[in-house]
Every structure is written in structure tokens, then in C-alpha cells.
Amino acid sequence: MDFICNFPAFSIVLSIMAAIVSSALSGKWAKRVNLFVLFIVMGLSVCVLGYTVSQGDFFVYTMGKFPAPWGNEIRAGVLEGLMATFFCVIMILSLLGGRKHFYEDVEESRHNLYFIMTNLLLSSLLAMVYTNDLFTAYVFVEINTIAACGLIMVIQNGRTIEAAIRYMIMSLLGSGLFLIGICILYDLTGHLLMSNIQQSVSALVVNGEYQIPLVMAIALLCVGLAIKSALYPFHSWLPDAYGYSTISSAAMLSSLVSKGYIFLVIKIIYRVIGFDAFVDSKIINILFVFGVLGMIVGSLDAIRENDIMRMIAFSSVAQIGYIYMGFGLGSEAGMVASVFHIFSHAATKALLFISAMGLRDASGGSKAFIDLTGAGRRNVIAGIGFTIGGLSMVGIPTFSGFVSKLLFSQAAIQADSKMLITLIALAISTILNAIYFMKTIIRIYSPVENEQPISLKIKNPVYVISIVCFVILNIVLGMWSTTIVSLIESGLSMFR
Amino acid sequence: MSKLRSQNEYEKTSSFRFWQWLAGEKDPYIDNVEMKVQEEFHEFPIQVRKREIDHIKLHDKIYDIDHNKEIKFFQGAYRVSAVVLCSVIMIALVLCASYLPKAGSPDNPSVNEVAERYVEQGTAETGVINTVTGMILNYRGFDTFGETCVLFIASSCVMILLMVSEEKLKNLPKNLEPKDDKILQYVARIIVPVLMIFGFYVIVNGHLSPGGGFSGGAIIGSGLILYSSAFGAEKIRKFFNEKVYKCIKITALILYGCIMTYYFYTGANGIPNIFPLGTPGNILSAGMIFFINLFVGSEVACTVYSFYALFKRGGL
Numbered sequence: 059m060d061f062i063c064n065f066p067a068f069s070i071v072l073s074i075m076a077a078i079v080s081s082a083l084s085g086k087w088a089k090r091v092n093l094f095v096l097f098i099v100m101g102l103s104v105c106v107l108g109y110t111v112s113q114g115d116f117f118v119y120t121m122g123k124f125p126a127p128w129g130n131e132i133r134a135g136v137l138e139g140l141m142a143t144f145f146c147v148i149m150i151l152s153l154l155g156g157r158k159h160f161y162e163d164v165e166e167s168r169h170n171l172y173f174i175m176t177n178l179l180l181s182s183l184l185a186m187v188y189t190n191d192l193f194t195a196y197v198f199v200e201i202n203t204i205a206a207c208g209l210i211m212v213i214q215n216g217r218t219i220e221a222a223i224r225y226m227i228m229s230l231l232g233s234g235l236f237l238i239g240i241c242i243l244y245d246l247t248g249h250l251l252m253s254n255i256q257q258s259v260s261a262l263v264v265n266g267e268y269q270i271p272l273v274m275a276i277a278l279l280c281v282g283l284a285i286k287s288a289l290y291p292f293h294s295w296l297p298d299a300y301g302y303s304t305i306s307s308a309a310m311l312s313s314l315v316s317k318g319y320i321f322l323v324i325k326i327i328y329r330v331i332g333f334d335a336f337v338d339s340k341i342i343n344i345l346f347v348f349g350v351l352g353m354i355v356g357s358l359d360a361i362r363e364n365d366i367m368r369m370i371a372f373s374s375v376a377q378i379g380y381i382y383m384g385f386g387l388g389s390e391a392g393m394v395a396s397v398f399h400i401f402s403h404a405a406t407k408a409l410l411f412i413s414a415m416g417l418r419d420a421s422g423g424s425k426a427f428i429d430l431t432g433a434g435r436r437n438v439i440a441g442i443g444f445t446i447g448g449l450s451m452v453g454i455p456t457f458s459g460f461v462s463k464l465l466f467s468q469a470a471i472q473a474d475s476k477m478l479i480t481l482i483a484l485a486i487s488t489i490l491n492a493i494y495f496m497k498t499i500i501r502i503y504s505p506v507e508n509e510q511p512i513s514l515k516i517k518n519p520v521y522v523i524s525i526v527c528f529v530i531l532n533i534v535l536g537m538w539s540t541t542i543v544s545l546i547e548s549g550l551s552m553f554r
Numbered sequence: 555m556s557k558l559r560s561q562n563e564y565e566k567t568s569s570f571r572f573w574q575w576l577a578g579e580k581d582p583y584i585d586n587v588e589m590k591v592q593e594e595f596h597e598f599p600i601q602v603r604k605r606e607i608d609h610i611k612l613h614d615k616i617y618d619i620d621h622n623k624e625i626k627f628f629q630g631a632y633r634v635s636a637v638v639l640c641s642v643i644m645i646a647l648v649l650c651a652s653y654l655p656k657a658g659s660p661d662n663p664s665v666n667e668v669a670e671r672y673v674e675q676g677t678a679e680t681g682v683i684n685t686v687t688g689m690i691l692n693y694r695g696f697d698t699f700g701e702t703c704v705l706f707i708a709s710s711c712v713m714i715l716l717m718v719s720e721e722k723l724k725n726l727p728k729n730l731e732p733k734d735d736k737i738l739q740y741v742a743r744i745i746v747p748v749l750m751i752f753g754f755y756v757i758v759n760g761h762l763s764p765g766g767g768f769s770g771g772a773i774i775g776s777g778l779i780l781y782s783s784a785f786g787a788e789k790i791r792k793f794f795n796e797k798v799y800k801c802i803k804i805t806a807l808i809l810y811g812c813i814m815t816y817y818f819y820t821g822a823n824g825i826p827n828i829f830p831l832g833t834p835g836n837i838l839s840a841g842m843i844f845f846i847n848l849f850v851g852s853e854v855a856c857t858v859y860s861f862y863a864l865f866k867r868g869g870l
Contacts, residue, residue, distance in 0.1 A: 123821035197700035248664035
């Protein structure tokens with residue numbers, strides 16, 4: 059076995075150890091350790107990605123002495139490596155972009171606790187990405203939930219505490235349903251390892267045994283994770299949690315936490331239930347309907363919203379609707395589009411949150427939409443970031459959002475029965491997206507009286523660097539999409 | 555060439571009046587502006603009463619939850635739909651359970667090679683008598699490591715929420731401290747040592763008898779809670795303050811993490827393990843399981859006590 063095969067396990071354990079060490083350090087050193095570990099984990103993930111691409115195959119790694127059905131196992135393929143790398147990049151950029159606000163928002167005695175949360179969030183995301191065992195996934199889902207709660211309530215005021223409690227209740231409901239689903243699957247198959255469950259499930263499907271509990275288990279697993287990733291009717295926790303938390307937390311929650319759960323759904327669809335069995339069950343239609351509803355209702359809510367942060371949060375509901383709609387199409391192309399949209403949405407939404415915070419700061423921290431008038435001239439880089447993010451979300455070519463919309467429509471044309479609904483929903487949702495993003499972009503560039511001249515002096519270099527990196531990431535995803543799509547396709551083929 | 559003004563001329567200018575006003579010699583408003591002393595605002599008690607009643611009536615009308623039909627309808631519909639939804643889910647789950655394989659039957663799918671190997675070869679492979687411990691700490695060690703991290707992150711999260719500053723912790727209000735209860739203190743004096751020893755026994759016998767780090771740690775933690783609630787924060791800080799807490803917790807977790815990393819690395823690469831399995835049944839046997847139990851136990855004890863202390867006074 060090559061030494062690189064150890065890297066997934068190392069990156070998980072390294073981030074856990076960093077969290078443990080951070081609890082003894084001061085906030086300043088915890089921040090340094092966190093950044094250092096993030097860069098190392100990013101390097102390790104890039105190595106894993108390169109290794110799996112060059113080998114053209116996945117590898118499994120036993121966590122301990124005992125092989126798979128008895129012990130734990132993790133598994134890394136192209137898609138896992140790509141996901142882990144991408145999560146690290148987004149996390150580094152979100153932490154850098156929100157750093158100034160973090161110091162203003164959070165009391166100094168809680169700085170190191172915040173970095174414990176981020177480190178454990180990273181470890182749980184990595185474990186959810188790499189795991190090949192359903193129960194390991196559950197354990198790290200728990201860690202992810204608690205870490206996300208900590209990230210929300212690190213600011214101590216009424217709104218964030220309320221948002222955190224709401225998030226906790228909804229998220230624990232999701233965990234509970236997920237756990238019941240795992241229990242039913244274990245009872246039917248006697249395994250927790252994904253590959254073995256898949257064998258048993260396909261045998262059950264062929265023999266026609268235990269059909270009702272099987273459908274129930276699939277439904278519980280999907281609905282549990284859908285609640286946690288804020289699919290439309292279960293999204294009530296989302297706007298407060300994203301809108302009132304500190305800016306790094308909002309960026310990480312929207313682009314990492316919910317994406318981790320969605321990736322777990324993909325793993326369950328392919329590796330646990332089997333893609334064909336999943337398509338044959340009727341659960342897929344439920345996901346499709348909820349996704350389409352979310353695309354439209356989330357955008358309508360965003361148009362009605364007056365606070366820019368909450369507007370972006372509602373836009374997340376719509377984008378998560380897109381992803382689940384892609385699952386609901388029940389075709390390979392739909393899955394590829396969904397996975398690409400995970401990347402494009404993660405890159406864009408974090409950019410939008412961070413630049414919206416800059417715009418709001420330039421307007422004296424006011425939450426009212428009308429005060430944003432001319433903010434794009436007062437804070438040039440944030441204005442550019444927001445404009446590019448908005449254009450990408452609407453689906454203008456050269457940015458990442460265009461490619462995902464293109465992939466979705468191509469997938470929709472292949473699906474016969476759902477083609478018309480999907481295309482209409484895509485069109486309506488795109489127009490609604492354009493309404494609220496264009497409204498904001500026009501607002502931030504409208505002239506105001508006694509305006510100060512535009513100054514290009516850089517006050518906060520870290521913030522500028524993070525926005526520039528996000529913009530570059532967005533353009534890379536938009537321009538070199540064929541490479542990424544081929545990586546996603548090869549990764550998904552390794553899942554079978 | 556400048557021209558000097560005469561005194562009379564100067565006295566007519568506004569700048570002269572301004573300087574005069576600034577020096578306080580003359581108020582420009584007197585004799586120039588009509589002035590009237592305002593009457594003091596006066597309200598009869600009966601008017602005050604009327605105003606208050608009006609306010610209460612208006613307030614009641616706006617916030618009248620008992621007679622507001624929309625709110626009542628919403629609350630009713632909310633309750634009914636919640637009950638209906640919960641009962642539908644309950645019935646669906648119960649129905650689903652009735653379709654599951656019969657519990658305890660020998661041809662269940664869950665009776666397979668996995669459970670067979672745990673039961674039959676567990677002792678030989680991991681050196682434990684208590685198979686459950688062998689399963690959670692050796693076969694599925696990664697899950698348990700994650701589970702310990704859940705405890706760690708939960709205590710950190712409670713700290714974010716409830717931790718107060720050090721000065722505030724030192725000057726706690728007196729009503730948070732226990733009263734000097736003689737009966738409680740006498741009982742605690744007898745029970746706490748027994749609890750500690752029993753907890754330690756459960757931890758170190760984790761690989762031999764039912765128990766282990768999680769349950770033993772909880773017993774020790776409850777002993778600490780009893781001591782603290784009988785004798786107060788001052789007494790327990792003499793031997794278990796924040797420094798000791800951090801030392802124990804971090805040492806235990808780091809050593810646990812190191813052992814697990816070593817175990818993953820050697821196990822996956824097929825390198826023999828340095829932990830000897832020993833004779834099954836001895837206290838010092840079962841390789842790393844004995845140490846892991848110790849670390850998990852101390853971590854759990856710290857976490858349980860820290861929950862109590864944080865909820866009670868916001869710090870250790």
C-alpha cells in the first residue's frame with residue numbers, strides 16, 4: 059500500500075487533534091494552529107485527489123487491525139478527494155474573509171472555543187466525505203450538528219441564541235430520523251458497512267422481501283438529511299441561523315455544513331441503497347417535488363426580504379432546492395449537475411455573504427435595504443464581489459452558476475416525464491433570482507448625494523485577498539467546467 | 555486707511571451685542587421678545603386614572619389573545635396539525651416495525667458473520683472477556699473515538715453558551731452556594747469515597763466485566779457533583795479547579811488520539827502492534843483497551859462534572 063493511502067485518516071485525526079490542542083491555547087495561537095492545520099489538510103486532500111486520478115480507481119483504508127465488516131473502514135475516490143480539497147479551500151477563505159468581524163463580534167475569552175468548533179467541523183466534514191460505514195457517518199453527523207450550533211451562538215445575543223435553539227431542534231429531529239433509518243436498515247441487512255448493505259439491499263429488491271421497511275428506511279434517511287440541509291418545507295431554521303451569526307459562521311454554514319449532508323445523501327443513494335433501487339422507489343419523486351417548490355418559494359421569500367443577509371439566506375433555500383431537484387431527476391446527468399451545483403453554490407454563497415458584510419459595514423452597519431444605496435462605491439472590492447456573486451447565481455456565462463444551470467437543463471431534457479416541470483421551474487427561478495440580485499446590485503451602485511470620491515486604498519488586505527480568491531474560484535469553476543465535470547463523472551462511476 | 559468708529563456707532567452693531575451677550579451683561583431676548591412663563595403641567599388624579607385605564611384597554615384590545623379569532627384559529631390549527639402529523643408518523647413507524655424480521659429469531663439477517671466473529675473470536679483477538687468493550691474500543695475504535703469527540707465538543711459548546719468571566723465567578727452571589735447542610739455533608743462524606751473507588755473499579759475492569767470508560771466516568775463525575783453540592787465551590791476547587799480539569803481532559807484526549815492514530819496506522823499497514831494482549835482475565839491485559847478505558851473514563855468524568863458546574867455557576 060502506498061503511503062498516500064494513509065492521508066485521509068491522517069487528515070481526519072489531525073484536525074481532531076488540533077481541536078484538542080486548541081482548547082489549551084489562547085485565541086491567537088488557536089487561530090494559527092487552525093490555519094496551519096487547514097493548509098496541511100488541504101495539501102493532503104490534493105495529494106489524495108492526484109493519487110486517485112492517476113490510479114484511476116478508489117482505495118479503501120481499514121481504520122485499525124480488523125478488515126471491513128468487523129472494523130471501520132474509510133474509502134477515497136476522485137469525488138471524495140475533490141470534495142475534501144474544496145471544503146478546505148472554502149473554509150480557509152471564509153475564515154480569512156470574516157476575520158475582522160469575528161474579532162468585533164466575539165468576546166476574547168471565546169476565541170479559542172470558536173477554533174475548536176471549526177477544527178471539529180472540518181474533521182466531521184472530512185469523515186462524512188471519506189466514510190464507508192453508515193454508523194461512522196452518524197457519529198460525525200452528530201459532531202457536525204453540535205459544531206454548527208456552537209458556530210451560530212458564539213455571538214451572545216437574543217436573536218442568535220434563538221436561531222441556535224431553532225437549528226438545534228430541527229437538526230436533532232433530522233438526526234433522530236436518520237438514526238431510525240440506520241436501525242431499520244441494520245435490522246434488514248445485518249451490516250453497517252456501505253458495500254455490504256448495498257449487496258443485501260439488492261438481494262432484498264430482487265427477492266421482493268421486506269419492501270415496506272426498505273422504502274421506510276430510504277425515506278427516513280433522505281428526509282432526515284434533507285431536514286439538516288434545509289430542503290424547502292424544513293427550512294424554517296435557516297434564515298435566522300445564517301442571517302444573525304458572525305460572518306465566517308454564516309459562510310461556513312451555508313457552503314460547508316449543508317453541503318456535507320448533501321454529499322452524504324449522494325453517498326447513501328449510490329453506496330447504500332444503490333442508484334437503481336433508489337430510482338425505483340417513489341422517494342425520488344418526493345425529493346423532486348420539494349426541490350422544485352423550494353426553488354420557487356425560496357426565491358419569492360428572498361424578494362420579499364428587506365435585510366440583505368437574510369435575503370442571501372433565503373436564496374440558499376432556492377439553491378438547495380436545485381440540488382435536490384437534480385437528485386429527483388433520477389438520471390446520471392441529473393446527479394452530475396447536482397454535484398457540480400454543490401461546488402458552484404458553495405463558492406458563490408460564501409462570496410456573497412462575505413461581500414454583503416463589507417457592503418453593510420460601508421453603510422454604517424445598517425440592516426435596512428435602503429441604506430445600502432451607493433455602498434458599492436464606498437467599498438469597491440465588496441461591490442465587485444457581490445456583483446460577481448449575483449451574476450453567477452443568476453447564471454451569466456463565464457461564472458459557475460451558468461454551468462450548473464446548463465447541466466440541469468441538459469439533464470432535464472433527457473428525463474421524459476419531468477422535463478417540462480423542470481424547465482419551467484428553472485426558468486421561473488432564474489427570473490426570480492435575477493429580480494432580487496439585480497435589485498440589490500442596482501441599489502448598491504445608485505448615486506447618493508454628497509458622495510465621497512472612490513478610494514482604492516486597501517484597508518483590510520486579508521478581506522480583499524479572500525474576495526479575490528473567491529472570484530477566481532468562481533471563474534475557474536465557470537471556465538474550466540469540463541475538467542471538473544469529467545472529474546465528477548469519474549468519481550460517481552467509482553461509487554457504483 | 556482704517557476708520558475708527560465712535561462708541562455710539564459701535565454699540566449699535568451686532569458684534570457688540572454678541573460680545574455683550576457672551577460676557578453675560580445683557581440678554582438680547584429681554585425687552586425684545588414677548589415672553590410668558592409656562593404653566594406647570596398639572597393632571598387631576600381622576601384624569602391620570604382615566605388615562606391609565608384607556609391605556610390598559612387599548613393594550614388589551616391590541617394584545618387580546620383570548621378573543622383574537624385569528625390567533626386562536628392559528629393556535630388551534632397548529633396544535634391539531636402537530637398532533638395529526640405526529641400520530642401519522644407514529645403509526646407509520648409502528649406499522650413499519652411490524653414488517654421487520656421477528657426479534658430473536660435465529661434466521662434474522664442481523665445474525666451473520668459479523669456478530670459471529672465478535673462473539674467467537676473476540677477474546678482471542680482483542681484479549682477482553684467483556685466482548686462489548688472489545689467491540690467498541692478495538693473493532694470499531696474509530697466510531698468510539700468520534701463518540702468521545704462528541705462529548706468534548708458538547709462541553710466546549712456549553713462553555714461558549716454559559717461561561718462567565720473570572721471576576722464574576724469569584725464573587726458569586728451567596729444563594730448559589732449550598733447551605734451548610736449537616737446531614738448532606740455527613741452522607742456525602744461516606745458516599746463520595748465509595749463512589750470514586752467504585753467508578754475507578756468500573757473503569758479499570760472495563761475489559762473484564764460490564765462497564766468501561768463511559769459508565770465509570772459517569773460514576774466518578776456524579777461523585778464530584780455530590781461533593782460540590784454538599785460542600786460548595788470553594789472546597790472542591792482545592793483539588794479540582796479549572797487548571798486540573800484542563801490538564802486531565804487535554805492529556806487524556808491527546809493520549810487517546812495518539813494511541814488511536816498509532817493503531818490506525820499500524821493496523822492498516824499490517825505492522826505488528828506493540829501493545830501485548832496478555833492473559834485474558836488479568837487486570838493488565840487486552841493491550842490498548844485498558845489505557846483507552848482510563849482516558850475515556852477521565853474525559854467523561856471531567857465532562858459530566860463540567861456540565862454541572864457550568865449550568866450551576868458558569869465556570870468550574
